[in-house]
Structure formats: C-alpha cells, structure tokens
Amino acid sequence: MIAKLSVARGAGRVEIEAEAPEWATVLDALESADGTQGILYRHSCHHGSCGVCGALVNGAPRLLCRTRLSELPPGVVRLDPLPYATVIADIAVEPGPLFDSLPDFGYLRPPARPGSVPDQAPLPSDRPERERERFEDCIECGLCLAACPVLVPVERDGSDEAKRPIRPFVGPAALGMARREIAKGGPASREARAVAAAPDGVAACDRAFACSRACPRGVAPGRLIEELRRP
Amino acid sequence: MAFETPRVDPLPFRVAVIGGGGTGAALAWDLALRGFRVVLVERGEFLSGTTGRHHGQLHSGARYAAGDPNIARECMSETLALRRLVPDAVEYNGGLFVALDGEEAAYGERFAEACAEAGIPAGEIPPARARELEPGLSAKVERAFLVPDGTFDAWRVPAAFLAGARALGAELRPWTGVVGFEAEGGRIAAARVLDRGRGIEERIEADYFVIAGGAWGGAIGALAGLEVPVTPAAGSMLAVKGRLCDLVISRLRPPGDGDILVPQRGLSIIGSTQRLVASPDALLPADEEIAFLRRSGAELAPAFAEAEIDSAWCAARPLFGSALDEAGGRAASRDFAVLDHAERDGVAGVASVVGGKATTLRVMAEKAADLVCRELDAERACRTLETAPPSWRALYRGRAS
Numbered sequence: 001m002i003a004k005l006s007v008a009r010g011a012g013r014v015e016i017e018a019e020a021p022e023w024a025t026v027l028d029a030l031e032s033a034d035g036t037q038g039i040l041y042r043h044s045c046h047h048g049s050c051g052v053c054g055a056l057v058n059g060a061p062r063l064l065c066r067t068r069l070s071e072l073p074p075g076v077v078r079l080d081p082l083p084y085a086t087v088i089a090d091i092a093v094e095p096g097p098l099f100d101s102l103p104d105f106g107y108l109r110p111p112a113r114p115g116s117v118p119d120q121a122p123l124p125s126d127r128p129e130r131e132r133e134r135f136e137d138c139i140e141c142g143l144c145l146a147a148c149p150v151l152v153p154v155e156r157d158g159s160d161e162a163k164r165p166i167r168p169f170v171g172p173a174a175l176g177m178a179r180r181e182i183a184k185g186g187p188a189s190r191e192a193r194a195v196a197a198a199p200d201g202v203a204a205c206d207r208a209f210a211c212s213r214a215c216p217r218g219v220a221p222g223r224l225i226e227e228l229r230r231p
Numbered sequence: 232m233a234f235e236t237p238r239v240d241p242l243p244f245r246v247a248v249i250g251g252g253g254t255g256a257a258l259a260w261d262l263a264l265r266g267f268r269v270v271l272v273e274r275g276e277f278l279s280g281t282t283g284r285h286h287g288q289l290h291s292g293a294r295y296a297a298g299d300p301n302i303a304r305e306c307m308s309e310t311l312a313l314r315r316l317v318p319d320a321v322e323y324n325g326g327l328f329v330a331l332d333g334e335e336a337a338y339g340e341r342f343a344e345a346c347a348e349a350g351i352p353a354g355e356i357p358p359a360r361a362r363e364l365e366p367g368l369s370a371k372v373e374r375a376f377l378v379p380d381g382t383f384d385a386w387r388v389p390a391a392f393l394a395g396a397r398a399l400g401a402e403l404r405p406w407t408g409v410v411g412f413e414a415e416g417g418r419i420a421a422a423r424v425l426d427r428g429r430g431i432e433e434r435i436e437a438d439y440f441v442i443a444g445g446a447w448g449g450a451i452g453a454l455a456g457l458e459v460p461v462t463p464a465a466g467s468m469l470a471v472k473g474r475l476c477d478l479v480i481s482r483l484r485p486p487g488d489g490d491i492l493v494p495q496r497g498l499s500i501i502g503s504t505q506r507l508v509a510s511p512d513a514l515l516p517a518d519e520e521i522a523f524l525r526r527s528g529a530e531l532a533p534a535f536a537e538a539e540i541d542s543a544w545c546a547a548r549p550l551f552g553s554a555l556d557e558a559g560g561r562a563a564s565r566d567f568a569v570l571d572h573a574e575r576d577g578v579a580g581v582a583s584v585v586g587g588k589a590t591t592l593r594v595m596a597e598k599a600a601d602l603v604c605r606e607l608d609a610e611r612a613c614r615t616l617e618t619a620p621p622s623w624r625a626l627y628r629g630r631a632s
Binding site for chain 2: 047048065088096134139
C-alpha cells in the first residue's frame with residue numbers, strides 16, 4: 001500500500017509518500033520514506049519496549065512503532081511532535097520534562113534481594129517462579145504526559161499560552177511509579193509517598209483518565225493515582 | 232542509589248566517536264573515564280540503529296560455546312559485569328537450552344563439554360523439571376540444560392553509558408551525521424558533519440577518531456577512503472503479546488534461525504532470521520520470515536502459534552568480514568575487532584570497531600579505548616568494570632529549554 005504522511009516541519013509541513021506492506025506501522029512507513037526528505041524522528045526498538053518513538057498521530061499521542069497504518073482512517077496521516085517536550089526539528093523532541101519528573105526508583109519486580117548479585121554465574125534451577133525478576137511495564141514513553149489535560153490543556157486559540165500546564169503537576173508517569181514502589185514495598189517507599197503527597201502530586205490530578213487511555217502498555221496510571229488517593 | 236560523578240584526571244586529547252549505538256555509547260563512557268575529552272556524533276537518535284532493536288538476550292555465551300569459545304567466554308564475563316553495573320536494566324532469570332528431537336538430544340554432550348571449557352555453568356535437568364520451571368514449554372522436550380542467560384533493556388544499558396559520559400563532560404551530538412573527513416599529511420584531522428536539527432555543516436577536529444558505526448561502518452569508512460570490513464545482515468524478529476516464559480529458551484543445537492525465545496516486558500520475542508543485505512537502512516521483515524518465526528516460536532512454546540502478534544521488525548547485524556558464506560553468514564563469527572587504519576589503509580588517526588554483539592558492548596569499548604591510549608601515547612587503565620554509570624534517565628534530565 002501507499003502511505004501518505006504529513007509531518008510537521010517548523011511552522012509548515014512536509015508531505016511524503018511511502019510504499020509499505022499492509023501490516024506496516026507508521027514508523028515503518030517513515031523509515032521507508034526517509035533518506036529523500038531527511039525527516040527527524042526518534043525511534044529505537046521498533047517493538048514498543050524502549051518508549052522513544054512517541055508523537056501525535058492525527059492529534060493523539062501514540063508510539064509510531066505500535067500504530068499500524070491499517071488501523072488509521074484512510075487518507076493522509078498527520079504527525080506532530082509531543083506537546084510537552086522541546087522540539088529539535090520536525091517531530092524529534094528532547095523528552096527532558098518527562099525524565100525531570102521521574103524519580104530514580106528501581107525497575108525490576110520483585111525488589112532484588114540484598115546481596116543477591118553474585119560475582120559467580122548462578123544456575124537458576126532452584127529459583128521459585130514468584131522470585132523471578134521482571135521489568136516494570138512502564139516504558140517511560142511520556143504519552144501519558146502528552147495526553148494529560150492538566151499538563152497539556154486542550155488548545156483553544158492555537159497559541160503557545162494555551163499549552164502551558166493549568167497548574168504544577170508531576171504527571172501520571174511519576175505517580176504511577178510511586179504507586180508501584182509503595183505496592184511492592186520497595187526501598188524508596190517513603191520517597192514515593194512524598195512524591196504522591198506533594199502539592200504537585202495526587203492533589204493536582206483532575207481525574208480525566210486520559211493517561212490510562214493513552215498508555216501503550218496498559219499501565220493505567222489513572223487507576224494507580226486513584227489507588228494513591230486511598231488512605 | 233545516587234550517582235557520584237567519578238573523579239577524572241584530564242588528558243590533553245580530544246577523541247571523536249562516530250556512531251551513537253551500543254558500542255559508541257560504551258566507548259564515550261570508557262574514554263571519558265580515562266580522562267579524554269570526548270565528542271560523539273550520531274546521525275539520528277541515539278541507539279536508532281541495531282543495538283536498540285535487539286531482542287534483549289543477555290548472552291551467557293552458551294549459544295556460542297561449541298563454535299566460538301572466545302566470544303562465549305567474553306559473553307559470560309560481560310553478562311556478570313553488566314548485571315553488576317546496570318542492575319536495574321537486567322532481568323537475570325536464567326536460560327534453558329532444550330532438545331526437541333533425537334538429533335538435538337545427541338548434541339547435548341558436545342554442548343555441555345563446550346560450556347564447561349568456556350567456563351559457563353550448564354546443568355542438565357530432567358525434562359519434567361524444565362516444564363515445571365516453564366509450563367509453556369513444548370511437551371516434546373527430550374533434554375534440558377539450565378544456563379545463566381538473562382535479558383536486558385537494549386535502550387537503558389547504553390543510555391546509562393551515554394548519561395555517564397555526559398556527566399563527565401562528553402559532548403554528545405545526536406542528529407549529527409558525518410558527511411566527510413579531512414586528512415593532513417596522511418592523518419585524519421577533522422570530520423565534516425551535518426547538524427540535521429539546525430541544518431548546518433560544521434568541522435569537528437580531534438586528535439583521534441573511532442568509527443563505531445556498526446553495520447553502517449563500511450559507508451562511514453568509505454568517506455575517508457578506508458576499507459571497513461563489515462557486512463550488514465538483516466535479522467528479523469517477531470513479538471507476540473503475553474509472556475510465554477520468564478527464562479530465555481533456546482534450541483539445543485548450533486546457532487541458526489528462529490531458535491531463541493526471549494521474554495521482554497509483556498512480550499515474547501522469537502529471534503531471528505539472517506540474510507545479507509546491501510544497505511542496512513529501512514529494513515523490514517519479509518512475509519516468509521514472519522511465517523517462519525511464527526512456526527519456530529510455536530515449536531518452543533505451542534501457545535506462540537495462536538498468540539496475538541504485537542510487532543515484527545528487523546535489525547541490521549554488523550558481521551565482521553566482507554567475504555561471507557552463502558548460507559547468509561551464520562558461519563561468520565560474532566566476535567569483534569578493533570582495526571587500526573594506519574596499518575590497514577595507511578591512514579593514521581582513525582580506528583574502527585567492527586562486529587560484536589550487544590552483550591559485549593562494554594569490552595568492545597575497552598579494547599577500542601586501549602588502542603586510542605596506545606596511539607596517543609597516553610596510557611590509562613580502563614575503569615568501566617568498577618564504575619557504575621548513572622541512571623539512563625539522566626541522559627535527558629535538566630535539558631528542558
């Protein structure tokens with residue numbers, strides 16, 4: 001199939017066409033078309049694991065690598081940069097505000113046992129299933145920040161002013177991480193409670209649940225924030 | 232764990248690293264720790280080439296023990312090093328090698344001996360025990376060996392090295408591609424680069440240049456008239472939704488196509504295929520590769536056949552060598568080399584890192600940095616084995632405009 005993409009470039013746009021298989025993603029189409037147009041876009045893993053390729057697809061925050069062309073309405077696909085981040089060029093951004101908001105909690109569950117990192121290679125034969133390590137599902141892609149109506153108010157007049165946060169808010173990703181750290185009794189539970197209790201924490205959320213709808217990994221930050229509200 | 236910026240004794244040399252993939256990231260960190268001033272250029276986003284796309288297996292080396300003992304040993308020691316250095320980006324649940332037929336079962340002896348020789352603990356367990364550990368495993372298992380494989384986050388490990396390099400003052404420049412080199416008296420003196428974000432060309436001077444372009448190394452070297460012996464090979468991977476295993480499951484046979492099942496977050500990934508390609512750019516899996524991978528995954532874990540497909544993608548492997556066998560290069564070593572182009576091409580001031588695997592990124596950087604030290608007569612010991620980098624999150628922190 002021929003994919004037609006309209007990509008933001010500064011105040012204007014660049015229109016491209018790419019030949020792509022039926023099952024291809026927006027990222028696949030961009031890859032095929034790059035080279036001639038020199039479009040700047042972030043990407044890395046191509047399977048929804050690194051969280052790098054977020055952008056607005058037809059106005060909605062999505063991962064380019066997890067958005068199939070076949071699931072979009074026919075016609076031109078509009079691509080714009082994530083609104084909370086600093087644009088480098090085209091749809092490539094510096095995701096600084098996302099990472100500024102995230103605390104450095106550990107990333108595996110269950111928490112690693114103290115002293116459990118030996119210098120010898122272990123044979124995992126006696127390790128019960130419940131002790132296996134797993135990466136958290138949150139891939140730190142920032143789509144929840146881009147979807148949040150507190151952080152990115154719906155644009156009314158097209159001015160930059162309208163995109164400023166309504167109030168200081170640490171954001172759904174950081175609060176989701178805080179909730180998980182507390183739930184698993186992690187070493188940073190106290191710090192996590194402080195993140196949640198701060199004025200820009202749970203209290204700043206308007207309960208729109210746009211974060212949960214935007215999350216490409218089913219983390220449901222909105223539900224985790226609700227859990228943090230309970231005493 | 233707060234990161235304390237390591238103390239560094241500065242050297243009066245500037246080293247340019249061309250390429251911001253796994254190797255370039257580890258090299259920038261290694262050189263910065265030794266005291267070099269580092270500038271790294273990457274034509275796109277960091278890790279947008281090969282390392283970021285890999286399925287995430289942290290190799291114990293068992294896969295290579297019988298055919299390639301050197302890379303097997305290196306994999307084992309690097310697996311332990313990465314687990315210690317970047318613990319939050321490693322799932323260390325182990326791996327299982329399983330025989331699904333008589334021929335594979337007969338390979339068990341050779342496999343066990345080779346693992347023992349390479350210093351990789353491999354313990355045979357009864358098939359029933361293997362299926363207890365991994366209930367999703369095929370009922371056809373005839374033999375099973377536990378090995379210390381794991382998985383790692385292909386973005387976060389190298390991103391942590393980049394963040395560490397930046398903390399030590401390295402100048403990291405994504406969206407900046409090399410368009411040419413300038414030589415003076417038989418020595419590379421500068422690289423001409425295009426800053427794609429600003430649309431301007433610049434000159435980057437350095438005392439030494441290292442091409443860490445992976446599968447793109449040949450094209451980068453050609454800009455300086457160098458022959459960098461790298462052959463790009465396309466490796467396709469297929470992910471289904473759901474975690475069908477927690478251990479990495481491999482076929483008990485010599486490395487081939489469709490023989491590793493890797494859990495990664497909520498996905499199960501089967502890897503991979505291999506075909507030589509002319510260009511490493513814009514690779515997509517072929518339909519027949521996807522169908523083959525679907526069947527191969529189901530041989531290891533039957534639920535793979537019906538699970539919903541999440542994604543299919545392709546990465547460009549950098550095979551070391553230019554004259555590879557016709558079978559798609561599987562016989563090519565996954566070992567790596569650091570090439571001094573003064574010796575090879577009569578052009579001084581530049582080296583290339585070729586070949587290798589994501590698991591061995593740190594040691595590839597160590598060997599390349601050792602060469603830089605020798606060439607600039609600035610002997611400094613490698614520090615990356617005992618210095619943990621900061622969180623990958625630091626790579627983008629504090630950079631809002």
